[in-house]
Amino acid sequence: MxxxxxxxxxxxxxxxxxxxxxxxxxxxxxxxxxxxxxxxxxxxxxxxxxxxxxxxxxxxxxxxxxxxxxxxxxxxxxxxxxxxxxxxxxxxxxxxxxxxxxxxxxxxxxxxxxxxxxxxxxxxxxxxxxxxxxxxxxxxxxxxxxxxxxxxxxxxxxxxxxxxxxxxxxxxxxxxxxxxxxxxxxxxxxxxxxxxxxxxxxxxxxxxxxxxxxxxxxxxxxxxxxxxxxxxxxxxxxxxxxxxxxxxxxxxxxxAGRGRHGSAPGYPWQHRRHWFGAAAPEASDLAPVTTSRPAARPSAAPAAVTAPEPTAVPAPAAADADQPVASERPALVIQLLSLSPRLREQLLLDRVLGHVTAVLGEESGPEVDPDRGFFDLGMDSVMAVALKALLDEDLGLDTPQTLTFECPTSRALADWLLETLTAEPDAAEAAPPAPAAQAEAEEEDLESLTDDELMERLMSGLATSEQLLGRVD
Structure with a gap:
């Protein structure tokens, strides 16, 4: 049972x-x-x-x-x-x-x-x-x-x-x-x-x-x-x-003597098989699961959300010459601000989904719909407090207690967090722009580049991708 x-x-x-x-x-x-x-x-x-x-x-x-x-x-x-x-x-x-x-x-x-x-x-x-x-x-x-x-x-x-x-x-x-x-x-x-x-x-x-x-x-x-x-x-x-x-x-x-408690997936179930305390069988042993849910996240922007007033951790009053302000920031924030805007959005959304997954008791973040409401996913007030604590620790923020009410989806929450982080006065100086950000700002035609320039552009993109993948370490 x-x-x-x-x-x-x-x-x-x-x-x-x-x-x-x-x-x-x-x-x-x-x-x-x-x-x-x-x-x-x-x-x-x-x-x-x-x-x-x-x-x-x-x-x-x-x-x-x-x-x-x-x-x-x-x-x-x-x-x-x-x-x-x-x-x-x-x-x-x-x-x-x-x-x-x-x-x-x-x-x-x-x-x-x-x-x-x-x-x-x-x-x-x-x-x-x-x-x-x-x-x-x-x-x-x-x-x-x-x-x-x-x-x-x-x-x-x-x-x-x-x-x-x-x-x-x-x-x-x-x-x-x-x-x-x-x-x-x-x-x-x-x-x-x-x-x-x-x-x-x-x-x-x-x-x-x-x-x-x-x-x-x-x-x-x-x-x-x-x-x-x-x-x-x-x-x-x-x-x-x-x-x-x-x-x-x-x-x-x-x-007692008849069975044991098993934790079932949080409501609503995420269209995945769930195994109670045992290794899942090989994929070849399973019939395919049919679902109408799209495989990829929608690219359309979510509905406008009235965001809460951010309460950012204040920067030090005076920074020592040998200790720049950027070093006071959490490692994740430094990494975010070193990426291009597009990669920032993706990294922060993935981090939010991972924390939402953790508090819901799910197994993997990509299975949680980023545009589904937190409370439709089964999140209660205790889980919302736990999510706030995880994000505050990751990003060095003191987010409002009403965070999940005013940003009711993972995507809306990630957008608000990114806006909060990049709106701080020292955000621009936190880290030098990444090569991908410089390339994105240039509007030159790729066909006009030489082979050496194309190779340089490719290597810059690979370096940025390695930075993004480094978040799993």
């Missing part, structure tokens, strides 16, 4: 999760039925876990063998059943039986697995036999009493207030008056109580239809359900549905 960008995750409004044990399963899930939804960014959706009168026909033996959290709780409940009832309560469930005691045992073991998958519900809901499991998990009923009541031996009361919000289909307003044993159906009053508690999402602990039955009573309630078969992955698909609906998921718990 890749999660952009990196841990700790920053989640977007529109979400999609594919679940699979490998490449083929992930691709199949993406093609067929990935879990998708939308949520409020920065405001987790409250959800309740519903325990119904039954549980789905899950592969219990497989869950027991593959999920340690499930197995530990199942063994603990089975041991308690032997002590309270004088018989095991788990063997029948593993063989496909589904009596009330086995249902409670399964619900408690599933609750432990849900916790291990990173879920912490804000409330618990119970109906029928599920009331016993919910009351025990809420801290209002002992395991001894829950198993005895499921076996029909007692009808216990709740001795005190539950530790978490508890809603029971047969429970009166005062839960201390509740008695186990009722199989009352969900009603509108219960749905209203959940809404009053701020609950918006429901998840069915036993993967049956109980959460759906309750959500049908109020349009503001939504049941997070898993598509596909009732296999072990159904629980993870349900967690995915909760995440896409806005519920808070503890990814550290979910991925």
């Amino acid at each position: 890749p999660n952009p960008p990196a841990a700790p995750p920053t989640h977007w409004e529109h979400r999609l999760v594919a679940v699979g044990a490998g490449r083929d399963e992930l691709l199949a899930d993406l093609r067929n039925a990935p879990v998708a939804g939308s949520a409020r960014v920065g405001e987790p959706t409250r959800f309740a876990m519903v325990f119904g009168p039954t549980v789905a026909a899950l592969p219990w033996q497989e869950l027991y063998e593959q999920e340690p959290a499930f197995a530990r709780e199942f063994d603990a409940v089975d041991a308690a059943g032997r002590a309270v009832l004088g018989r095991p309560v788990g063997s029948g469930l593993l063989q496909g039986e589904n009596d009330p005691v086995a249902t409670v045992a399964a619900q408690l073991a599933l609750a432990a697995l849900w916790r291990d998958l990173g879920l912490r519900p804000e409330a618990l809901v119970g109906r029928g036999t599920g009331e016993l499991a919910a009351a025990h998990l809420a801290g209002g009923l002992s395991l001894h009493d829950a198993l005895a009541a499921a076996d029909g031996r007692t009808s216990p009361r709740l001795p005190g207030a539950p530790e978490v919000p508890l809603f029971l289909s047969s429970g009166p307003a005062d839960l201390s008056a509740w008695r186990a044993g009722s199989a009352a159906a969900f009603g509108p009053p219960l749905a209203e109580q959940l809404l009053d508690a701020g609950v918006e999402l429901l998840v069915d602990a036993g993967l049956t239809g109980s959460a759906g039955e309750l959500s049908d009573l109020a349009p503001e309630l939504t049941a997070a359900t898993a598509n596909g078969e009732r296999d072990p992955a159904a629980l993870v698909r349900t967690v995915a549905a909760l995440h896409t609906g806005g519920a808070l998921v503890d990814w550290t718990l979910l991925l």
Whole structure:
């Protein structure tokens, strides 16, 4: 379940999760039925876990063998059943039986697995036999009493207030008056109580239809359900549905022993393949990627931008004769001012793209569109501050905090930075003009040059190109 960008995750409004044990399963899930939804960014959706009168026909033996959290709780409940009832309560469930005691045992073991998958519900809901499991998990009923009541031996009361919000289909307003044993159906009053508690999402602990039955009573309630078969992955698909609906998921718990966090490319993805923690395959092994994006940067000038007022680092008040002003400038600025105007623009734009790439977590600057807005690329305020710091260090400037707002694209930002640098009083004296700049100023016809003059012109251009390429060192 890749999660952009990196841990700790920053989640977007529109979400999609594919679940699979490998490449083929992930691709199949993406093609067929990935879990998708939308949520409020920065405001987790409250959800309740519903325990119904039954549980789905899950592969219990497989869950027991593959999920340690499930197995530990199942063994603990089975041991308690032997002590309270004088018989095991788990063997029948593993063989496909589904009596009330086995249902409670399964619900408690599933609750432990849900916790291990990173879920912490804000409330618990119970109906029928599920009331016993919910009351025990809420801290209002002992395991001894829950198993005895499921076996029909007692009808216990709740001795005190539950530790978490508890809603029971047969429970009166005062839960201390509740008695186990009722199989009352969900009603509108219960749905209203959940809404009053701020609950918006429901998840069915036993993967049956109980959460759906309750959500049908109020349009503001939504049941997070898993598509596909009732296999072990159904629980993870349900967690995915909760995440896409806005519920808070503890990814550290979910991925412990099952996977790891991987940083996906920043939104929007830049039409490139992305490999998680592994070397990319040879190009001959890949099918070509088709994209409508132009290969080269557009040559047309971007729309006019109202630039912020520059705040340049002041030049020294008096320069020593043996220490010219130019030496106080960063090496990149000296290099820029030694180039022709055209090469200055290209070098500075490449440097800006490199820094934008770094703060976005991309891999190579040329893949970032220089004319696309920073915030369309997925840059947030923290990234904008980091970009400002990188540019200030490179260029010896103290740029405004609003830099990325008033220069909203890489090209606009590079143009403003170049204008700022070349507008300083000592810019012209910072370095002698490059040979290419002298050649550009001359308007002589190349056809009138001798062979020696043409060779001299060519060598001057090569020297300038070497200066430009030297920036990668």
